[in-house]
Amino acid sequence: MTDNNYFKFSNSVLLVPIIAVLSIWTVYWVELQFKINFNNFGVYPRTLSGLKGILFSPFIHGSLKHLYSNTLPLVVLSAALVYFYKPVAFKVLFYGTLLSGLITWLIGRPSYHIGASGVIYLLASFIFFKGVFAKHYRLIALSLLVVFVYGSMLWYILPIKEGVSWEGHLGGFITGLFFAYFLKADIPKPQKYAWEEDNYNEEADEFLRHFDENGNFVEFKPDDDPELDTTSSSPINITYHFKKKTEE
Known part of the structure; x- marks a missing residue:
């Protein structure tokens, strides 16, 4: 498999980010329109009822600022995931969201944990570490770009700011690293010149x-x-x- 066959644009590169953004904005609009508060659908650690938040919490946001701050990273990182890691993209998104939510449920403070930031940390962590592990020049470049743009997010896996679910961030970060190491992706090897081949004459x-x-x-x-x-x-x-x- 060559780079040209693997790294190809498809409709899903746009469709996945659009669906993700429409989902979180629609939920917030419903809350405002009907004066409903969905916070109790977030992750509440170590309680049976709090388990439902593993599925629902990424769609719930506490304020417009909270929603806006998660929108752009979600668009960029989900598009990058689908474009560069399409064969495993949906596994990372679905199972990664569940696992990061479960970690939050296990280690979180007794409070409702909401927002898509856990998913964002999942994507950033996976894209960075997978590029490093793959040792592919394009993926390494993508990893460096993620560090350059979103490297400052690393601090927020620590309890440095009150009111921020650092547990959700940490859960996403750990899950992304786990998936990057153990989830196998059929990544093409960089194309070699003729004189680099073993059977070169x-x-x-x-x-x-x-x-x-x-x-x-x-x-x-x-x-x-x-x-x-x-x-x-x-x-x-x-x-x-x-x-x-x-x-x-």
Whole structure:
């Protein structure tokens, strides 16, 4: 499999981010429109009723600022996931969301944990570590881009800001690392040049045949093309034609 066959744009690259964003914004609109509060559908740690939040919490946000801050990263990272890791993208999104929510349920403070930030940390962690583990130049470049743009998010897996579910962030981060290491993706190997192959034969290389034993480039090889044989003893006749300039 080559890079061109693997890294191909498809409708899902746009469809997945659009569905994700419409989902979280629709839920928030329903809350405002009908004056409903869905916070009790979030993850409430170590309670049986709080388990439902593993499924529902990523769609619930406490404020417009909270919703807006999660929208752009969700779009960018989910699109990157589907484009670069399409064969495993839906496994990462679905099972990763469940596992990160379960970790939050196990380690979280006794409070409702809501928001898509756990999923965002899941995606950022997976994309970064998978690129490092794959050792593919394009995926490593993507990993570096994630670090450059979202590297500051790493601090929020620690309890440094009150009111922020660092447990959800940590759960997403751990899950992304876990999936990056254990989830196998059929990633193409970087394309090699002919001389990098194990069975490369220098003598059969048409380009190298244009060099002599001293490394000097020769335009052609007489032995390969009899029509260009320069060893012939036939004389070469050169005829010059002079035209006398006429006076005006």
